[in-house]
Amino acid sequence: MGWVRVVLRGGVLGLLTYGCLVILLLVRLIERPLCGQNRPVTPHIAQFVCRSAFVILGIRMRVTGRPMRGHGAVVANHASWFDIFTLNAPQRIYFVAKSEVAGWAGIGWLARATGTVFINRKGSEAKLQQDVFEARLKAGHRLLFFPEGTSTDGLRVLPFKSTLFAAFFADGLPAELQIQPVSVVYHGPPGQDPRFYGWWGDMEFIPHLVKLLAAPRQGSVDVVFHDPVKVSAFADRKALAAYCEERVRSAFPA
Numbered sequence: 001m002g003w004v005r006v007v008l009r010g011g012v013l014g015l016l017t018y019g020c021l022v023i024l025l026l027v028r029l030i031e032r033p034l035c036g037q038n039r040p041v042t043p044h045i046a047q048f049v050c051r052s053a054f055v056i057l058g059i060r061m062r063v064t065g066r067p068m069r070g071h072g073a074v075v076a077n078h079a080s081w082f083d084i085f086t087l088n089a090p091q092r093i094y095f096v097a098k099s100e101v102a103g104w105a106g107i108g109w110l111a112r113a114t115g116t117v118f119i120n121r122k123g124s125e126a127k128l129q130q131d132v133f134e135a136r137l138k139a140g141h142r143l144l145f146f147p148e149g150t151s152t153d154g155l156r157v158l159p160f161k162s163t164l165f166a167a168f169f170a171d172g173l174p175a176e177l178q179i180q181p182v183s184v185v186y187h188g189p190p191g192q193d194p195r196f197y198g199w200w201g202d203m204e205f206i207p208h209l210v211k212l213l214a215a216p217r218q219g220s221v222d223v224v225f226h227d228p229v230k231v232s233a234f235a236d237r238k239a240l241a242a243y244c245e246e247r248v249r250s251a252f253p254a
Contacts, residue, residue, distance in 0.1 A: 002214040009213045013056050017110070020049045024113055037139040039115060043092040046114045050088040058218040065225030067091035071140060072178035072228060073168065075244045078146035079154035079186055080199040081107070082212070086184055086221055093144045094136065096164070104205075117143060119164075133167035137177070147241060154186045154198035157252060160245040165237035173231075180228035181244040183251030189219040197221070224251040 024045045031041055054061055067090060068074070074093060076083070087093065095111070099120045102108045111118075117136060119129050136143055147160035168177060188196030196219060199208050226247045234240040 002216075005216070006210055006213040009056055010209075013053060013213075016052055016056070017049055020045050021110060021113055028113070037136070037141070039141075042114070043094075047088055047092050050085040053085045054089060057212065060218070060220035061086070061089065061223060062220065063090050063223045063225070065227070067225055068142075068178060068180040068228040070178065071137065071174045071176060072142060072180060073137065074142060074144040074180050074182055075147050075160070075248070076144060076182040076184055077157045077248050078148050078151045079184060080151060080197050081205060081208070082197060082199070083146075083151075083184060086223060087144060087182065090223060090225075091142070093142045096133075096143050096145045107205075115141070130167055130170065133164075134170050134173060137167070137173055147244065151200045152198060153195040153200050155195060155252075157245065157249045160241045160248075162237045162241035165241045165244075168231045168240065169237060175232065177231045178228040179231060179240065179244060181226040181247035183222070183224040183226070183248045185222040185224070185251055187219045187221065189215055189217045192219070222251070226250075 024042050027041050027045065028039075031039060074087075074091075076087060080086075084095065087095075094115045094117060096117045096119060097111060099118045101111055101116070102118050104111075117132060133143065145164050147162075147164060148158040149161045150158070152158055168179060186197040188194045192215070196215075197212070199205075229240075229243065231240065234243065
């Protein structure tokens, strides 16, 4: 029965994802010349796919708090590749991902089509990346960062790296710019390892995906939207990073 679930769930999810990708690309052909960086339509398509994934897989989502409004960015802990679905289902956002993701089979294409910002860890490109962040934030895009810099087993939060927070202090950004910390807490299926949804270290994508698709019973995920804070209320990037880390960590069991 496990492989039957893999085929059925995987087939439906794959058809939905790549079918909607084709629609998104066609819409973008019209949207881009008319709206430029603004994307008034295509983010709704991506959000529909992410919400549908939870129905197809049978994973329950509980949302606490409300996604922010207005100019700003979101920072969250990073536990799995499935975070892309989890964080995009309740809100329309654009992810910031490491440059390697652009080359991942299947995933890289999806990421580029949905407006993901790719960053390179080389110091020589720091200024260029800063300019990209500023342009996207000024365009009203809500960017989502994973300040831990890597994924975890889903049971803990790693120290936040403050480097990317510097973009929020750049001159020329809206004075009302806000940052919203978000906690993502996964709960494994009954009787399974509590790290069931975690994807970290040298774990391979396909085996983890198959395990998720084959599960006879699924678990759940809590998404906690903490109150957004104004960037102007903090002295520097380190103070802002420390505050956001504390808020994200507060949703996890002590």
